[in-house]
Each structure stands twice: as structure tokens, then as C-alpha cells.
Amino acid sequence: MIALDLLQQLHELGAELSPYPDGTVRCRAPKGRLTPALLDAMRQHKAELHGLVEEWSERASIAE
Numbered sequence: 001m002i003a004l005d006l007l008q009q010l011h012e013l014g015a016e017l018s019p020y021p022d023g024t025v026r027c028r029a030p031k032g033r034l035t036p037a038l039l040d041a042m043r044q045h046k047a048e049l050h051g052l053v054e055e056w057s058e059r060a061s062i063a064e
Helices: 003-012 036-044 046-063
Strands: 016-019 025-028
Touching: 003 036, 003 046, 016 046, 025 046, 036 046
Parallel strands: none
Antiparallel strands: 016 025
16 A cells, blocks of 8 residues: 555545644544554555645645
């Protein structure tokens, strides 16, 4: 699974991701939606997810 696919899957599950300057990504999702396999995939692709989420947040801010 690549980071973009993972991000798309998390979005479909209703998860909200926020990038933090320290390189972490905070995730809020409805209870029971994040499986152990998804959490493991998020850990494996942490850096890529951070970059994607950060880029998305910047573009959303510019659009506003």
C-alpha cells in the first residue's frame, strides 16, 4: 500500500489527519474504524503521510 492509497482509505473511513511541525500526523477517526493493520500502515508511511497531509493543508489554506 502506498501513502496516497492509505490517505484515501483513511478519508473514506471518516478520519481527519493534521500535520504537526515535529513530523507527526495526528489522526481523529470514528471509534472502531482504525484497524491494527491501518495503524501499522500509518506508522510505516508516517513521513509520506505527513508530506501529503501538510501539502493538502497548505493548499486548502490558500484556497480559502
